[in-house]
Amino acid sequence: MLQNLILNIDAGTIDWSRAQFALTAIYHWLFVPLTLGLAVIMGIVETKYYLTKDEFWKTAAKFWQRLFGINFAMGVATGIILEFEFGTNWSNYSWFVGDIFGAPLAIEGIVAFFMESTFVAVMFFGWKKVSAGFHLASTWLTGLGATISAWWILVANAWMQYPVGCAFNPDTMRNEMVSFTDVALSPFAISKFCHTVTSAWIIGAIFCVGVCCWYLLKKQHTRLAVESMKIGAAVGLVASLLAGGTGHKSGMDVAEVQPMKLAAMEALYDGGTEVGLKLVEGIEVPYGLSIMATNDPKGYVPGINDILNGYTTNDGKVEPSVEEKMARGRQAIEALAAYRKAKAMGADEATLNAQLTILNANMQYFGYGYIQDKNDVVPPVAINFWAFRVMVGVGCLFILFFAVILAVSYRWPKFLFGKRDITALPAWHYWVAILLIPLGYIGSECGWLVAEFGRQPWTIQDMLPTWASVSDIQASNVAFTFFLFLILFTTMLVVEISILLKQIKKGPQS
């Protein structure tokens, strides 16, 4: 794909910039889901304390809050590096989207700072200083603050996948927000938020269950382990089912606005109606993909070749071929150049308006003007195909896993689990639960791989490809900071894991 790179932008700059962004986002996403997930666990545990006034629950709440605090501290500001990368490696993109990103990211920063700095302090310092009710509210508001932060970040991400609520200004060369509501409440952002947050709750739940199983394996802190495991498994089961539902809605959104991503996820080259969902190559669920994409077993799903060559949907909507879009994209860029030249020369309104009319008529395909070969708009199929399967597979496994943990914990139904004692299972049962923690992270990261690899080559869907977005900088500079980050983030991760393990070994402290 990158061999079509033009002018003096080194292909290595794009690859290193993409790799660096991916590395930063992947590491950042190791901290965030545990923060969001543990927030729910510690909130429920403290609610139990509030309702029962049993000191056991207070000790348990403090224990989970301690683990939350470690992860929270390690994750603080790791996301800000992504903004640095925008300014240095992706300056064209950064300028092009500036006004759209400004508002959500500013709100995110303010909300994160005020909510988290206030309520985290009350949660950790306020046990003997504020009422039990206020403390409980602060604990939930800490989690809510982190979740609201995630909302604004995902609004920004969703806009790149489905740019709405904006208009391109050829004078400032920026997309300007024309409807804050359309950006903030974009259906794509809502689906993405629901799916991402519910998947984060799964990470919190599997972490909680894994830690509890460690205690049961070591025969330590048994009551905390059993009671917390019930909460963790219940949160995990509900979250896994919700993630399945929100994932379906996300799939429908992708089918509508990013059909190429869906086709790549399914390695579907030639689409049609009544399309099956591949479990793996050669085995498929009849009608599955049509249902996933359209909620209709007879729904039309375009394949990669259909999208490249143009297609007509069941309801008669005609989608132009990529070559047509490339021609319209070139028209848009030429009109932009002509408009700016005419304006600089002091041309009259009619001349300017004529160019603006051409630009606006073709603006939705602006990014296609940078495409040389139509196959460049096909994202990496194998990565999307397998990452999607790992994500869904892990999600389905977790539904079963959390259901079994709950059943064994409550010994229900009796004929199946009546004689099982969750505290006296063979050791390998506990090891399975502990080893599922990294699997949860792999599933979660695969979700992001699908979201981000699936939209390649676009940094902004249909408007800007990576090679037009990147700055004209030396690849070696980006490569150097890539390895710098690799060392920095790995060190942080090792430090976090060692502190977490130390605190888990210490256990709850009354």
Next chain:
Amino acid sequence: MTKNNFLYKVYHLYYDGFRSMKLGRTLWAIILIKLFVIFVVLKLFFFPNFLKQHAKGHEAEYVAKELIERKN
């Protein structure tokens, strides 16, 4: 300021909280080191604002030139 004053209570919450931290001290040390590395080392030496350096106040013109010239 009396001990019942709201501002005193807020001050005392933070003062007492920070003073009695154990694990928190380590975490704050890590946070401060990390913020120093991110905002002083990385931002200052490795992540300059590319447009500010190259466009010198004419960002729109610079980006327009880049985006128009990169057309295939």
